Amino acid sequence: MQLNSFFAEAVRTVVANWMAGKTLHQCVEALSDPVQFSEEQLPAVHEQLQANGVSLQQLKDLAWSEPYLHLQDVFPIAGLDDELPETPVAFLPVPDCRATAAARASAVLCLATIESSVVSYASENDGHLFVNLVVLAGQGQMVEKSKDAMRGHTDGVFFPIRGERDETYPNFAPSPDFVCLSGLRNPNATETTVMPLKEVLTGLTDEEIDELCQPQFTISPQKTFREGLALAMNWQSQRPPRIDNRRVLFRRAEGSWIRFSHSSVAAPILTAQGGEEPDIDAANPANSAYQSFIENCRKNESGVVVRPGDILLVNNRIGLHGRSEVGGEAGGTSRWLLRTYGLETGDLAAEQRYQGSSYKLYP
Numbered sequence: 001m002q003l004n005s006f007f008a009e010a011v012r013t014v015v016a017n018w019m020a021g022k023t024l025h026q027c028v029e030a031l032s033d034p035v036q037f038s039e040e041q042l043p044a045v046h047e048q049l050q051a052n053g054v055s056l057q058q059l060k061d062l063a064w065s066e067p068y069l070h071l072q073d074v075f076p077i078a079g080l081d082d083e084l085p086e087t088p089v090a091f092l093p094v095p096d097c098r099a100t101a102a103a104r105a106s107a108v109l110c111l112a113t114i115e116s117s118v119v120s121y122a123s124e125n126d127g128h129l130f131v132n133l134v135v136l137a138g139q140g141q142m143v144e145k146s147k148d149a150m151r152g153h154t155d156g157v158f159f160p161i162r163g164e165r166d167e168t169y170p171n172f173a174p175s176p177d178f179v180c181l182s183g184l185r186n187p188n189a190t191e192t193t194v195m196p197l198k199e200v201l202t203g204l205t206d207e208e209i210d211e212l213c214q215p216q217f218t219i220s221p222q223k224t225f226r227e228g229l230a231l232a233m234n235w236q237s238q239r240p241p242r243i244d245n246r247r248v249l250f251r252r253a254e255g256s257w258i259r260f261s262h263s264s265v266a267a268p269i270l271t272a273q274g275g276e277e278p279d280i281d282a283a284n285p286a287n288s289a290y291q292s293f294i295e296n297c298r299k300n301e302s303g304v305v306v307r308p309g310d311i312l313l314v315n316n317r318i319g320l321h322g323r324s325e326v327g328g329e330a331g332g333t334s335r336w337l338l339r340t341y342g343l344e345t346g347d348l349a350a351e352q353r354y355q356g357s358s359y360k361l362y363p
């Protein structure tokens, strides 16, 4: 068996044992403190793995060498004794039922297994640890976006990578190391797309890679963070804030890490002259490196179908992710994934967290 299968099997067994004989209320209650839940259940995962000669370190190494780990049938939906409710039509709330409890417990344990803690950001979806990724009901930009294909990006792009502080907002916590998706429904087998950074960079020249490593890019917050950030930071303007002169590619001891979004990261912009609109400077080598990077993202895209019961751990440092078009109507039995984030939190300072929560990060 592959390491992936041992990983999925260990978490499946531990979650099933944990849920057996517990009421839904007891499960939900235990999940309200994911740190304690992980501490209590991780030894059992360890034991399951050991029985197959697999160590936690081996799985952690795997999660840091591959842009994603696809763990199949971690929480077999068919075996859960109550009906899954209709697919929600908003990010929140996540309905409490045995299937979503199993999906959440599995996500928390998968992340704990690779030494990552589940985290949320107070500025996104009110700091809820799990949100529904679904086709949203209603009208507006966000609703349209929930049906469309999504180009490659890393999540939490407005925040620094782990190990660095933002020069303007030093109390910002780092973006997540992992984006964790739990599959509840996916009737049309809509693909989550992943672009391995290593392969994307292979198509670039050394000069282009150097340009991406220079602090010269402008970053704005992704849509889901805008309202919460404006509130937390007391930003008055209607326009989303921007931070200039940031790097998007980082050479680390562990290898290269990326921070990128097609829609929220811009190449250097020419200063407006004589009242004209500012424009992208096409002759700037940073801009051609940016274009080349985008082109190579497109060329190196592969798809994964997150099926009911599956967990997908996307490495948010060494991979970019997106989605093919979802389409269709909201609700009913439409596509439904739960999302949470994972981060190694050992080096976080008190001011990068929210007091009174074991998982909510600032801002």
Ligand SMILES: [Fe+2]
Binding pocket: 153, 154, 155, 179, 321
């Ligand atoms: Fe994302």
